[in-house]
Amino acid sequence: MADQGFIPFCLPSIGEEEIQEVSKALRSGWLTTGSYTARFEQEFREYVQAKYALGVNSCTAALHLALAALGVGPGDEVITTPITFCATVNTILHVGATPVLADVGSDGNIDPAAIASRITPRTRAIIPVHLGGLPCQMDAIWKLAAKHGLHVVEDAAHAVGTHYRTIPIGASQASPRSAAVAFSFYATKNLTTGEGGMLTSGDEQFQEKARRLALHGISKDAWNRYSENGSWHYDVTECGFKYNLSDIQSAIGIHQLRKLDGFIAARRHQAELYHQEFCNIDEIETAPDSAEARNSWHLYIIRLNLKELSIDRAQFMLEMKRKGIGASVHFIPIPQLSFFAPWAHLPQNQCPRAMELYSRSISLPLYPGLDEAHAKYVAHTVADIARQHRKRAIPARVREIA
Ligand SMILES: *Cc1c(COP(=O)(O)O)cnc(C)c1O
Numbered sequence: 001m002a003d004q005g006f007i008p009f010c011l012p013s014i015g016e017e018e019i020q021e022v023s024k025a026l027r028s029g030w031l032t033t034g035s036y037t038a039r040f041e042q043e044f045r046e047y048v049q050a051k052y053a054l055g056v057n058s059c060t061a062a063l064h065l066a067l068a069a070l071g072v073g074p075g076d077e078v079i080t081t082p083i084t085f086c087a088t089v090n091t092i093l094h095v096g097a098t099p100v101l102a103d104v105g106s107d108g109n110i111d112p113a114a115i116a117s118r119i120t121p122r123t124r125a126i127i128p129v130h131l132g133g134l135p136c137q138m139d140a141i142w143k144l145a146a147k148h149g150l151h152v153v154e155d156a157a158h159a160v161g162t163h164y165r166t167i168p169i170g171a172s173q174a175s176p177r178s179a180a181v182a183f184s185f186y187a188t189k190n191l192t193t194g195e196g197g198m199l200t201s202g203d204e205q206f207q208e209k210a211r212r213l214a215l216h217g218i219s220k221d222a223w224n225r226y227s228e229n230g231s232w233h234y235d236v237t238e239c240g241f242k243y244n245l246s247d248i249q250s251a252i253g254i255h256q257l258r259k260l261d262g263f264i265a266a267r268r269h270q271a272e273l274y275h276q277e278f279c280n281i282d283e284i285e286t287a288p289d290s291a292e293a294r295n296s297w298h299l300y301i302i303r304l305n306l307k308e309l310s311i312d313r314a315q316f317m318l319e320m321k322r323k324g325i326g327a328s329v330h331f332i333p334i335p336q337l338s339f340f341a342p343w344a345h346l347p348q349n350q351c352p353r354a355m356e357l358y359s360r361s362i363s364l365p366l367y368p369g370l371d372e373a374h375a376k377y378v379a380h381t382v383a384d385i386a387r388q389h390r391k392r393a394i395p396a397r398v399r400e401i402a
Contacts, residue, residue, distance in 0.1 A: 048170030059184030133296030172202025
């Protein structure tokens, strides 16, 4: 398949519908947050079964808003995973709180037992991250949160369309057990608006506070209700941010949302194809999955069995590149990043399992625009690289002598 060109790690799926809708939004004369965003919020809220949804300009903004609206701040500790994008930890620092890392389990998600070991009298919140679209063990996390009076804010950047058991991530159940859930519509994510995000919750007061904070802390209601001042008048009641989602972005999002189930089905199909190819190869561990969940398959992360291979992860990825396949690593653990290192290397933040998994993880191309032939090429080629670099088996007799 030398003639196919390079297979990129990631490509967005933007169709004519999105392009037409953006043109319509541009021609409408209203570019910033307006009717398109209101509609996108409404349809998104219905899709994930949330009581409230707030469109914002990124998942980072959603996480920051959630912590700010919950009043998490200086002196508080927030527990999260070392295997996440830096934004998760940055937002904890943005509100002046102290991030605390709890190690992951073999599926790459934060381990509830590790969370339990990190809880102190200062702990205020937990931010689980559903890595690659595989949900965390939320029942155990909610139980810990209830026991210790902690807020749960889910980083669902990968998990739009994920179901935990049978319930969508983001859903407000009879008694919502997460204070808020943050979604990302960044260019590489399952649903994209170029840049964008959504914050869902089940609590009206939280939602109103987050909405106010997302737009400078401006309050119109109080004045309009009690004075003769016209619609031009407003008050600023707190120090807010500028995190609103524009109508241009929402015009894209409305169509992406309608296609999302189809996108996820295509991703699942490719994941199954990879699984079939790798499940009999000792050198490769297939991506973790759970029968209890609907995985959104944002990422397909293999783990190399380095004991069986004569090459390391870097060499393996170089071989993939030589064969025309793009790949990535999710994520460089937080302690490996120089800004976080001094704090993350403290004994109370040690995460040996995350470090071990990182050294052998590779994310393979996985997106609706990847056709079957290319997906098969990726699967066969990755399997071939593993076979070619299999450590030579040492005959039993030689081992005995040694
Ligand atoms: C992409 C990502 C974010 C940040 O999303 P933005 O919308 O780009 O702010 C946060 N957390 C995780 C795990 C991500 O992958």
